[in-house]
Amino acid sequence: MKKLKNGGISELLAKLLIQRNIRTKVDAELFLKPQLKNIESPFRFVWMQKSVERIVKAITGKEKIAVYGDYDADGITATALLVKFFRAIDVQADWYIPNRLSEGYGLNSNQIKKISSDGITLIITVDNGISSIEPIELANKLGIDVIITDHHTKPDKMPSAYSIVHPDYAADKEEFPPSGAGVAFNLIIALRSYMRSIGFSNLPNLKQYIDIAALGTIADIVPLVGTNRIIVKYGLEQAAQKNSSKAISAMLNSKKNRGEISTKDIGFIVAPRINAAGRMGAAEVAMKLFLSENDNEICQYSKELNALNTKRQKLQSEILNETEEKISKLGNTKIIVAWGNWHKGIVGIVAGRIAEKYARPAIVISTSDKIATGSGRSIRNVNLFELISKTGHMLKHFGGHPQAVGLSIEKSKLDKFTYKINEAADSIAIDQTGQILYDDEIDFNQINNEFYSIIDTMKPFGNANPEPLFCSKNIVIEERRIVGNGHWKMRVSQDGRIFPAIYFNAENNKEEIGRHADILWKIKKNRWAGYENLELCIEGMRNVKNSY
Numbered sequence: 141m142k143k144l145k146n147g148g149i150s151e152l153l154a155k156l157l158i159q160r161n162i163r164t165k166v167d168a169e170l171f172l173k174p175q176l177k178n179i180e181s182p183f184r185f186v187w188m189q190k191s192v193e194r195i196v197k198a199i200t201g202k203e204k205i206a207v208y209g210d211y212d213a214d215g216i217t218a219t220a221l222l223v224k225f226f227r228a229i230d231v232q233a234d235w236y237i238p239n240r241l242s243e244g245y246g247l248n249s250n251q252i253k254k255i256s257s258d259g260i261t262l263i264i265t266v267d268n269g270i271s272s273i274e275p276i277e278l279a280n281k282l283g284i285d286v287i288i289t290d291h292h293t294k295p296d297k298m299p300s301a302y303s304i305v306h307p308d309y310a311a312d313k314e315e316f317p318p319s320g321a322g323v324a325f326n327l328i329i330a331l332r333s334y335m336r337s338i339g340f341s342n343l344p345n346l347k348q349y350i351d352i353a354a355l356g357t358i359a360d361i362v363p364l365v366g367t368n369r370i371i372v373k374y375g376l377e378q379a380a381q382k383n384s385s386k387a388i389s390a391m392l393n394s395k396k397n398r399g400e401i402s403t404k405d406i407g408f409i410v411a412p413r414i415n416a417a418g419r420m421g422a423a424e425v426a427m428k429l430f431l432s433e434n435d436n437e438i439c440q441y442s443k444e445l446n447a448l449n450t451k452r453q454k455l456q457s458e459i460l461n462e463t464e465e466k467i468s469k470l471g472n473t474k475i476i477v478a479w480g481n482w483h484k485g486i487v488g489i490v491a492g493r494i495a496e497k498y499a500r501p502a503i504v505i506s507t508s509d510k511i512a513t514g515s516g517r518s519i520r521n522v523n524l525f526e527l528i529s530k531t532g533h534m535l536k537h538f539g540g541h542p543q544a545v546g547l548s549i550e551k552s553k554l555d556k557f558t559y560k561i562n563e564a565a566d567s568i569a570i571d572q573t574g575q576i577l578y579d580d581e582i583d584f585n586q587i588n589n590e591f592y593s594i595i596d597t598m599k600p601f602g603n604a605n606p607e608p609l610f611c612s613k614n615i616v617i618e619e620r621r622i623v624g625n626g627h628w629k630m631r632v633s634q635d636g637r638i639f640p641a642i643y644f645n646a647e648n649n650k651e652e653i654g655r656h657a658d659i660l661w662k663i664k665k666n667r668w669a670g671y672e673n674l675e676l677c678i679e680g681m682r683n684v685k686n687s688y
């Protein structure tokens with residue numbers, strides 16, 4: 141591979157970076173060598189200083205503090221970060237997480253009354269609060285100051301909080317906004333730094349919490365670029381260390397000794413278990429897991445999460461089947477809206493599956509309560525929050541992000557809502573072609589250890605930094621056998637170069653494949669009994685005449 145004149149970065153790497161919108165040499169350096177010292181200052185949030193001063197006043201004045209979180213993995217990790225930090229400095233902060241099924245998202249007046257009767261005078265929200273206008277007014281009346289830390293899209297009317305820490309209120313526009321846990325991590329960085337500056341000692345090293353911040357960051361699917369990338373890179377490293385969060389270790393159990401922990405391990409093994417707790421109305425199980433230091437308890441809570449996750453999976457597949465049935469009768473609407481007497485905690489995850497499968501935004505609504513509640517998931521380039529806002533007058537509540545929204549609505553308005561949101565969508569183009577884009581076409585003679593090490597430097601992969609996908613044309617299938625549940629284990633060649641390859645769920649491939657094929661693949665390095673080899677993980681296969 142030829143080297144570029146300046147920077148010494150290979151052409152392939154340069155191409156991959158440009159495809160990920162990393163265009164300058166400085167950005168490339170930051171991307172390829174993420175360092176803790178490059179985490180942006182938490183004081184870039186305009187009310188950060190005001191917030192940490194208020195928290196320290198509460199600490200020194202022995203006021204009672206409550207952390208008010210959210211029931212998803214981002215919200216739970218954000219809550220855990222703050223409470224763990226307070227415990228480490230001997231401040232007994234209470235925590236509250238609303239019940240997803242009986243209370244729903246955000247602050248609510250009943251909780252505020254309870255918090256007030258517990259004698260609390262300072263609430264710090266994490267991963268929620270920006271749209272809780274009335275409960276915050278109530279808190280003010282009851283003599284409670286509320287510090288909001290949140291990252292959700294802010295509504296037109298601002299809550300009358302004591303202060304707000306939010307990426308929309310930062311010195312510069314946040315190019316890659318953090319998750320709720322990321323904002324909470326910023327808060328404890330700022331708090332620690334302020335406390336140190338005014339003479340507090342014995343403050344904990346925050347590096348021990350970075351795996352929890354990374355978990356929230358991965359679970360919330362924020363872009364893994366800039367500070368988010370640094371948190372995830374060091375968080376994954378921390379998760380593999382001896383002093384990692386016991387909660388994360390317990391959920392990964394056997395994985396841990398294998399050395400490297402990837403965003404996939406966190407995104408597909410850990411995050412769903414924590415989310416399951418919230419979905420099934422038992423977020424406190426996950427919180428207790430994060431806060432416990434007792435190995436027996438940790439094992440017990442981790443088992444409980446496994447059981448909740450299994451239950452969630454079963455419910456999910458039931459709802460998915462029913463939704464698909466309804467969709468088949470709906471016809472070709474731009475925005476899929478489906479509702480039924482479904483479990484409230486699962487509708488968001490089903491909406492995600494539907495959106496992905498049909499390449500259209502999907503809103504799935506549970507009518508199991510008096511007021512229907514639903515979740516929407518979008519596809520690339522469609523701002524679902526904006527579309528929902530256009531129908532806001534029909535909804536009781538709504539909030540979220542361009543890619544994911546939550547809403548509640550009276551059941552009698554569902555048909556009209558479906559019509560109206562599709563009308564709003566008429567003005568936008570939705571790309572339904574489902575065309576697969578790959579990063580580059582590669583000849584087998586380019587695949588070697590140097591090639592692999594280039595891909596390796598781009599880890600961790602995730603949102604805004606997808607794992608590179610390559611295409612190779614006219615390869616020969618030298619050998620193929622079926623393993624497990626319809627997977628193909630193969631040896632594939634091109635111009636005499638042979639590689640082992642694995643194609644998961646190959647039996648679902650739409651075409652009958654002969655000896656020659658075009659393939660889409662990702663690269664993987666296997667390490668086994670002192671051996672190393674490169675393997676192609678096949679993501680798609682077509683006959684040569686129907687090429688990609």
Ligand SMILES: [Mn+2]
Nearest residue numbers: 214267320360
């Ligand atoms: Mn969040």
